[in-house]
Amino acid sequence: MEARPVPFPEVPPSLSARFEGSFAYLTIRDRLPTILTRAIDTIHRNKNKFFEEYGEEGTQAEKAAISFLSKLRNELQTDKPVLPLADGLVDVDAWNRYLQRQQALRVDREPVSWFKSAWLYMECYMYRRIQEALCLNPPMNDFDVFAEGKTQSFFDSQQAIIAICTHVQEVKKNLKPMSEALLMEEFLKLLQVSLWGNKCDLSISAGQENSQKSSPLDSLEALKPFILVDDSRMVWSSLVPAHQFNGEEKTSKRVDIILDNAGFELMTDLVLADFLISAGLAKEVHFHGKSMPWFVSDVTSRDFEWTIRQLTAANHKWMSMCGGQWKRNLKEGMWSYHDHPFWTLPHEYCDMASDAPDLYSTLQASDLILFKGDLNYRKLTSDRDWAHTVEFDQALRGFQPAPLCSLRTLKANVQVGLQPNQGENLTAQEPDWMTSGKYAVVQFSSPHRK
Numbered sequence: 315m316e317a318r319p320v321p322f323p324e325v326p327p328s329l330s331a332r333f334e335g336s337f338a339y340l341t342i343r344d345r346l347p348t349i350l351t352r353a354i355d356t357i358h359r360n361k362n363k364f365f366e367e368y369g370e371e372g373t374q375a376e377k378a379a380i381s382f383l384s385k386l387r388n389e390l391q392t393d394k395p396v397l398p399l400a401d402g403l404v405d406v407d408a409w410n411r412y413l414q415r416q417q418a419l420r421v422d423r424e425p426v427s428w429f430k431s432a433w434l435y436m437e438c439y440m441y442r443r444i445q446e447a448l449c450l451n452p453p454m455n456d457f458d459v460f461a462e463g464k465t466q467s468f469f470d471s472q473q474a475i476i477a478i479c480t481h482v483q484e485v486k487k488n489l490k491p492m493s494e495a496l497l498m499e500e501f502l503k504l505l506q507v508s509l510w511g512n513k514c515d516l517s518i519s520a521g522q523e524n525s526q527k528s529s530p531l532d533s534l535e536a537l538k539p540f541i542l543v544d545d546s547r548m549v550w551s552s553l554v555p556a557h558q559f560n561g562e563e564k565t566s567k568r569v570d571i572i573l574d575n576a577g578f579e580l581m582t583d584l585v586l587a588d589f590l591i592s593a594g595l596a597k598e599v600h601f602h603g604k605s606m607p608w609f610v611s612d613v614t615s616r617d618f619e620w621t622i623r624q625l626t627a628a629n630h631k632w633m634s635m636c637g638g639q640w641k642r643n644l645k646e647g648m649w650s651y652h653d654h655p656f657w658t659l660p661h662e663y664c665d666m667a668s669d670a671p672d673l674y675s676t677l678q679a680s681d682l683i684l685f686k687g688d689l690n691y692r693k694l695t696s697d698r699d700w701a702h703t704v705e706f707d708q709a710l711r712g713f714q715p716a717p718l719c720s721l722r723t724l725k726a727n728v729q730v731g732l733q734p735n736q737g738e739n740l741t742a743q744e745p746d747w748m749t750s751g752k753y754a755v756v757q758f759s760s761p762h763r764k
């Protein structure tokens with residue numbers, strides 16, 4: 315059935331901190347100030363480094379950046395009006411136009427402010443203001459206040475990283491005679507590993523250590539009941555249409571992975587992408603990261619390159635073999651990395667076709683887009699207070715560049731596509747099921763599947 319565009323009256327309001335006691339309210343009141351405080355502490359802890367590297371200029375820049383972030387924290391905590399950006403970066407106009415758009419929507423003519431506006435906008439705006447605080451104070455401008463947490467999360471997940479590198483190398487050794495059924499089984503396993511890799515997110519933990527300690531492969535069976543919607547077979551079919559499996563035939567499929575967190579989650583995405591190419595399920599994989607430090611642990615180009623370098627230099631056989639292969643994949647073009655500014659704007663994805671038509675048409679060339687994580691899910695569904703039984707297709711509100719799948723552990727109170735009473739039953743058992751990170755979805759939508 316054609317997903318009819320949901321007329322305005324049926325699109326519910328955005329999640330917002332204006333609903334006291336809501337998860338949005340608690341995030342803005344408690345978690346975001348904590349994240350800002352940790353960012354200030356990180357800059358303060360590095361003051362000697364700035365002095366050694368840049369002398370007095372470094373010290374001045376460090377002090378200025380800290381005062382910018384302290385002012386930002388005060389604006390947030392006292393619900394001040396949102397300010398236009400003024401740092402001259404490429405996305406400034408898009409951000410300031412968005413502020414005007416939000417202001418025009420305010421029927422009460424009240425200024426757009428932290429506790430009265432859309433949660434999605436305010437949370438994205440905070441990370442963009444952190445970037446402004448650094449960018450306006452060179453030589454701090456390319457300092458990543460979250461880098462330490464991201465690299466630590468990688469080092470704390472070594473055992474799990476060794477396990478998945480070992481696994482993918484073993485699987486790759488036995489690919490050739492593999493039947494379609496076995497290939498699909500391996501694909502589904504690595505799709506779930508990538509799904510659960512999303513638990514390792516430093517935003518929900520407000521920067522607290524949140525790495526993967528054990529091999530996720532050992533717990534896939536035990537985790538299955540926590541997958542609330544599992545469209546994995548449809549994801550497989552978007553790569554291997556029914557009865558068209560031919561182990562010899564070269565595929566022309568392109569897969570795009572909209573990345574989320576660095577550290578262990580990125581490793582699970584790289585392992586999945588390695589398998590897709592090696593098993594002949596995809597000819598090319600396009601990775602999409604963030605153009606600035608984002609939501610504490612999201613992947614930037616520096617994190618992506620650092621991770622590949624770490625693998626290549628690892629003194630573990632299978633890790634370094636993965637690193638060497640992945641470097642070759644990037645060099646030879648089977649893999650490519652992109653970071654369009656749209657991914658670090660506050661826009662809901664139904665705005666992409668109009669606000670970033672170049673990105674939208676890039677994604678239209680994909681055969682399968684994997685959206686990793688919770689923030690992507692919030693943007694896919696416009697971070698609205700939908701009824702849980704609203705169809706995923708409808709919540710996308712016309713965003714359909716290509717067959718797409720969300721691989722998300724639930725960390726925000728928006729969830730669609732559930733069966734009647736499924737949400738109510740979960741709420742009765744575990745009131746925090748939407749925000750604990752314990753549950754997940756593999757949710758698929760395709761322009762062709764109607």
Ligand SMILES: O=P(O)(O)OC[C@@]1(O)O[C@H](CO)[C@@H](O)[C@@H]1O
Pocket residue numbers: 341345437512515516517518519574575609686687688689690692723725726
């Ligand atoms: O996108 P991710 O890394 O899976 O999660 C992002 C997140 O941790 O940040 C926001 C809460 O502050 C929510 O979108 C979610 O809880």
Ligand SMILES: [Mn+2]
Pocket residue numbers: 515517574575609611612687689
């Ligand atoms: Mn994230």
